Structures are given as C-alpha cells and as structure tokens.
Amino acid sequence: MSFEVILGAWVATGLTLFILTFLYQDNPLFKLAEHLYVGISVGYAIVKTYDTVVIRLIYEPMVKQGDWWLLIPLAIGALMLTRYVPKAAWMSRIAFAFVVGVGSGLAIPRVISSYILKQIEDTVRPLAFLATDGSTTFTYSLLNPASNLNAIVLLIGVVSVLFYFFFSVEHTGPGKAVARTGIIFLMIAFGAAFGYTVMARMSLLIGRLTDLIEYAQPQYGRATWWLLAITIATLIVFHARRKGTEPPQ
C-alpha cells in the first residue's frame, strides 16, 4: 500500500474522530476540525470556480475563439466589486438589477409551466387506463403502485393542504373538516420527511464508521486505535486544564 494512502487514512481517521468529539462537548479538537473544514471547502470552491468560470467560460472562449462579447458579463461582474468603494457602491445595483431581472424573467413562464400546470395535471388522473389488450387496468390495493385509487388520495391530499393554507375563507363548518384533513396529511408528510432524513444521516454515519473499522486494520498501522487513544487523552487533558482554571462556585 502506498504511503499517500496510509497517510490519508491517518488524516481521515483523525479528522473524523475530532468531529465526533462534539458528541461529548464542544472542545478545541472539534473547533480545529470545523475551521479546517470551512477553509478546505472554501478553497475547493474557489479552485473549482476558477477552473469552470475563469478558464472554461472566459479565457478559452475569449482567447481561443475570439468571443469578445464575454466582456459584457465581466464588466457587470466587476460592478459588483464596487461595493468596496463607498462613493461608487451604487454601481453594484446595476449588476444586481441585471441578475435579478434575468432570474425573474426566466422564472415566470417556467415556474407556471413546470410547477403549477404540470403538477395540477398530474393531480387529476383517471381511475383506470386501457391496457394494450383492450382491457382496463384497475386494482383496489393502495400499496400497488399501479393502483389508480391512489389518484383519489393524491387529489384529496393536494386540495385539503392547499385549502389549509388558504386564509381568505374562514375554516368553519365543512371548511374546518377539509382543513383538518389537510393537517393530517401535513403531519404524515412531516413525519415521513423526518424519518427519511434521520435514516439518511444514519447512512452517512455508517459510512464513516465503516471507514474507521477499515483503518483499524494492521495494513493502515491501526490508525483508528492509536488516534482514538490520542483523542481521548487530549480530551482528558483539556478537561483537567479547564477544571483548574474555572472559578470556584
């Protein structure tokens, strides 16, 4: 195994353990890893942006293909930097106006088409389809994805939730029943989203623990065990030092 991989295993194990120490309490090891994470992430974003924007979108089209129109977005972008010059800061408004104007213009027809009309169309579906042999497809089992009874459930859910958020009509009488149905649908969706998120995070945790177990193998120099011992010892030292400097109760 190469030196780079073994060194990488030690670094990855150390950083993973440093972050996990936050489960005990906030401590200098966690803060160190946290600040390193921010620094590396920003550095990575800068390098990737340089490669994508400066090299591929500006340098290559302008120098190799002679696309000098790109001077316009460069000028607009440069206007953003005028925020650092108080007397010229108003010029940055021109850049923001361009970005916001283009974004708003692009959003209107696309949002109406994709997120409003298409969603309404998919909410109102027939209960049965014609199969290729001429028969109709229909099943009462809601758990069957092909069941078109689910179309009714979807319709009830969408209408009741929309009604719950519609405050121009007082939620009394039949309206109260519809709004309450909306609340039940919302609670189920929030519960499902919560359960889904927890399991996604658990999946990430399992991934990290798998790496820690792998890096505890002899070919990696038992990095996990050594670094775990060092981390615990460091935490004990920090705890003892802080206890010594704390004022008496």
Next chain:
Amino acid sequence: MTFLRRQLPLLITLVTGLLFAAQYYIPHPSSELMLTSVSKWLQIIGGFALILGVTSLFHIHAVKIRRKEPGWGYSFVLYAGMIGTIVIGLWHGGKETTDGVTTAFGWIYTFMMVPLQGTMFAILAFFIASAAYRSFRARSREAAVLLIAAIIVMMGRVPLGEHLIPISGDITQWILNVLNASVRRAILIGVSLGAVALSLKIIFGVERAYLGGGKE
C-alpha cells in the same frame, strides 16, 4: 444622477425581465442562443459574487486575529486550509486525477474534505434523535400521526425493520410516493404561485429590497 442610481437599475430589471419572460414563447434558434449565452453570463457574474463572499470571510477572520479575540488561533487554521487547498488546486489545474493517478488536490478531497463533510452531517443524526426524544411525545392526535409516520418510514428504510414488520417497506413507499407526494405537490403549487407573484413585483419595480439601502 438620481436616474443612474435609482431609475437605471429598475429599468434594467424591467427590460431584462420582460425580455427573458418573452424568450420562452419564441421558438427560434437565436432565442435559444440568447438563453444559452445569458446562462453562461450568469455563471460568470456568479464568480464575482464568490469573490465578495470570500473577501468577507477573509475580512472577518483578519479582524479576529488583529483583535486577538477568543479562538483567534482557529482563524489561522482556516486560512491554512483555504490557502493550502487553493495553491495545491491551482498547481494541479483543478484536477483530482491525472492519467488515473490521484493528485495532491484529489488527496485533499478524498482524505480531508469527504470525511469532514460526511462526519459533520452524520453527527446531525444524534442531534435529530435527541430533539425527537424531547419533542416527539404524542401530546395531541396530530403529534401522534407525525410520530407513527416517522417510525414507519424509519422501519421501512432498514433491513431490520423490514425483517420485523415485512409490510413496513411497502407502507413506507406508499407514504412517500402518495401521501408525502400530495403534500409536497400542494406546497410546491403554493410556493410557485408566490414565486411568480414576487417575480412580477420585481420586474415592475414594486419590490425593490434587492437593490439594498444606502444613498439614493
């Protein structure tokens, strides 16, 4: 001068907004070319926005170091991480691998960024579980519904859950694909209507908060 400071930005928003809203309804190659070009332009302008953000981060930590505020040493760690990654990344032309061999930039990504990011998000599982323990008491019928839905989905997402309750996988899929989808759809329709209304307000100059305050 007031025209340049106040009216010109509003005019630019109006013209560009109407132009790109109309672009959607013009199926012509030059219209498509205009859309492709402006998408690249927005990416380029976004690069300048990154400069603003990074400069702000640099400034905040420089002030911390200069004033020797508590934890100022960590700002050096942040600087070291950022500058080190930039230098190594630019040295390798922003490439993680060259001819199938991992570069130093790729090494930073694989052995530093991925573990840090993964662990940072993984510890959220503990905090979510802790928050759930405190808040997930079935005090009302609605809270009970939320609790049951969460438990079913959690059971249905792991092999052990499906082993204990075989139908939990199917019910989870039904909850996610039908009940959850209906709520997401309703919220999406509501949010979209709001987005369209806000876009119209911006284009016609009713909403001006994006221009910021300061002198007229």
